[in-house]
Amino acid sequence: MSNLLGAAALSKGMKSGLTRPLPRTRPGGLSVYLARRPAARLSILAMICCLAQAGIAQALEVVHKGDVVVVPLHGEISPSLLMFLRRAEKVAESNGASAIIFEMNTYGGRLDAAEEITSALNHATVPTYTFINSNAGSAGSLIALATQHIYMAPVSAIGAAAPVLPTGEDLPLTEREKTISYWAALIRSSAIKNGHNPDVGEAFMNKDKEVKIGDRVIHPKGTVLTLSAQEATEKFNGKPLLADGIAESIVDLMQKAGLKGHSVSLDPTGFEQLAFWITALAPLLLLGGIIGAYLEFKIPGASLPGIISAICFALFFLGHYFAGLAGWEVVGLFVLGMALVIIEILFFAHSTIVFGVVGVFLMLASLLWAMIDRYPGETFFPTGRMLAMPLLNLFLAIAAAAIGIVLLARYLPRTSIYRRFALITSNPSGPSLAGAPREFATALALSPGMQGVSLSILRPSGKARFADHIVDVVTQGEFVGPNTAITVVQTDGMRVVVKASAS
DSSP states (O other): OHHHHHHHHHHHHHHTTOOSOOOOOOOOHHHHHHHHOHHHHHHHHHHHHHHHHHHHHHHHOOOOTTOEEEEEEESOBOHHHHHHHHHHHHHHHHTTOSEEEEEEEEOOBOHHHHHHHHHHHTTOOSOEEEEEEEEEETHHHHHHTTSSEEEEOSSOEEEOOOOBOTTSOBOOHHHHHHHHHHHHHHHHHHHHHTTOOHHHHHHHHOTTOOEEETTEEEEOTTSOOEEEHHHHTOEETTEESSOSEEOSSHHHHHHHHTOOSOEEEOOOOSOHHHHHHHHHTHHHHHHHHHHHHHHHHHSTTOOHHHHHHHHHHHHHHHHHHHTTSOOHHHHHHHHHHHHHHHHHHHHOTTTOOHHHHHHHHHHHHHHHHHTOOOOTTSOSSOOHHHHHHHHHHHHHHHHHHHHHHHHHHHHGGGSHHHHHHHOOOOOOOOSOSTTSOGGGOSGGGOOTTOEEEESSOBSSEEEEEETTEEEEEEESSOOBOTTOEEEEEEEETTEEEEEEOOO
8 A cells, every 4th residue: 555655646746846756665575465466355354254154153053962942032023033033943953953942921023023933933843842931922822833832831821812003903894804814824724733723723813713622612702812821721622722731941841841952042142133134135235245346356455345345245144144044154155156256366367267157156156045044954955935035136236236337347447536546647658667666667557568578487377577676467368488578468456467579
């Protein structure tokens, strides 16, 4: 950076008649390397983000094979609770937990979040238990029915799931009938799948539903059903009405259910609400990451775009991890793809596209995979339903980024910000740098037609001398031997393309 600012200052001084050059400092080898290679800076930032992501993932995945995972479901049923529950379920399943116990204490919440939580629980491949301690009201009762076993604290209740407006008022008649009709079918199917009485589940929501076992009416029409622990565990024809039993605590539940594993609690991290917004804004984060990476390569010496790009991608992956969608392995896949692209740019430009194509494919695959809601027990290849929204998000981000890059490529080179970092000057190009001060003998000051000599074998990259300064260069694919006269063909920021001069 000091070289660039010094050169800019000298250029300004020469135009105003000053002839004494400003003193120049020589940064250390690593700083020179990073200053000249935006790809290296971006890759280091990505590696740091990857390590941070992996560390967080490993710190949270404390479940071992055979453990009983306890997941608290407290407070309002909301999208952030869905994020936490989905992540906890996948962590438990992927680590071989023997069972999952959901400790519930909620008066209800949003039906849309409850529907997605119900769907997530019905994907579970390990035994699921709900311990109601001490409320499973409204949407909470619907979630409890999506688990295979229900236990209740001595003083607890479940039910009263009639849909209402956010203000607490009743729904209009037509909307109420539609909502109850849909949810009644969903509740019945969920209850049947998990071995519960479907009539009880429907009566939680529909006041016109009568619950009858044999000739005995358990609950008449007219009100929605709510059960105490004692009522829910009452047996009819040798089978409890709803709950398997009454338990004083999680430990008591494990003893009565015959669960032998060590209990491990997975608690919310506080990032779940952030994860909700991150997943909703995924296309914007991808757009920021792509545009930032483009500017990092386009404007050498400017670190801010690379930092913004790394932050956007880190937030994208971190948010999808806390949303229960992505693991740290997709971050590793993304960094691997980016490393291949960097190798293509630095070492194999104009000679092969294999590394670049594979790298871009891996990066796109990791971004897509991070957004897919896939559970450990499902097939490896996602279905069309799983791919629909991730593909839409990725398409929107790439399309917007393409438009942004076209506009930036056209208008950015003439902006004051670009001129500040790239040192765009009005100095006319010449055939050589023999008469130029040392401060201008940098890659940024070279222009097509300038002459130099290769110092190493260019295969296709290497070093060359222009006047008394050594510059990193790359050919268009051909090999050039050392001590060969070369000509600058093209410059793009810190990248200098050369060819052997005609003899």
